[in-house]
Amino acid sequence: MAEKRFGVIGYALAPKKQNSFIRDSLLTLAKSRGIELVRVDSNVSLADQGPFDCVLHKLYGDDWKRQLQDFKTKNPNAVILDAPEAIERLHNRISMLQVVSELRVDDRTETFGIPKQIVIYDKETLSDGQASESLKFPVIAKPLVADGSAKSHKMALVFSHGALNKLKPPIVLQEFVNHGGVIFKVYVVGEHVRCVKRKSLPDVSEEKALGVSEDLLSFSQVSNLANRDSVDDEDKYYQMMNFDDTTELPPQAFIVDIASGLRRAMKLNLFNFDVIRDSRHGNRYLIIDINYFPGYAKMPGYETVLTDFFCDLMNNKQVDENVEEEGNVTKIVTGDGGEEKDESV
């Protein structure tokens, strides 16, 4: 008997992402549940491809945005995962975390926020020192732009005002917060939320800060130092990434509340965020980074999570905020299939 065709998802991903995410194990499981994953051909315009019930993408640029628009015009019922306008908020490290500051989670003993940070756009402001006066050193200097380029991941731990002139604006200066050398990565796939531990920067004591010979230390992607391609043995990889230490995970209900809040506020379904626990106040958590379409394949059992999500999507159940333009009013399809009207999008 022929297999029932349930849905076709076109994926448009950079080669590195495609290699890590599109695994046979995912294709097979998805297919067994009626979901076909088809690669979008980058040499043909998107609107001329398909039919796709959904387009899954992590590509940048105006041309790609235009292609998505043309595709949507031609296929108004297709779902774009996620809307490029919603993803763009994550391309700037200030707008990325603004949404956290606006979020409220009630009735919990734990609190959350973001580290103190400022943005510096030019060399003059950087060297006059006034702007950074309010910050406690050490600070982490991060490129303002987070566009997925290697450059956008280049960070520096800066120990003194004097070292700031070595940096290239535009940058964000964020206070370094001691957190026991462990970071929590929270992977969100629609309603599914999974928190894992990773290695982070070690704590910096006052003595250590005074004793450093360099006043600036550069680093890049500390929590993602190896990738699967360079490690043959999958178990070893997981051991290394989710290294076994005694650090307790944050309460799952708390993390789920933040994840759901972020998901609704940002209108995104596929992202992760990095959380650290402030060593000075054990119940205080700080969100330091949000990434669109992260390395889901690093999450054990990602095939099931993603396939469940795709199936729910096809049934129109799980994408809470599947935004569709209807004249000037935006239609939001809610989880229970009902509709809300929202003019603020």
Ligand SMILES: Nc1ncnc2c1ncn2[C@@H]1O[C@H](COP(=O)(O)OP(=O)(O)OP(=O)(O)O)[C@@H](O)[C@H]1O
């Ligand atoms: N405010 C902070 N206090 C302490 N450590 C921090 C802080 N900000 C960043 N870090 C450390 O630096 C690392 C890189 O920072 P961040 O996550 O912002 O960069 P990124 O390049 O966007 O990371 P990713 O690879 O997750 O996209 C974090 O994983 C964490 O170990």
Ligand SMILES: O=P(O)(O)O[C@H]1[C@H](OP(=O)(O)O)[C@@H](OP(=O)(O)O)[C@@H](O)[C@@H](O)[C@@H]1OP(=O)(O)O
């Ligand atoms: O490298 P991986 O695929 O595992 O995923 C990483 C992803 O790289 P990509 O470029 O391949 O998407 C990064 O995206 P960009 O910021 O560079 O856009 C960022 O999201 C990291 O946080 C992800 O690592 P994770 O947070 O899951 O550890």
Ligand SMILES: [Mg+2]
């Ligand atoms: Mg990060």
Ligand SMILES: [Mg+2]
């Ligand atoms: Mg990031």
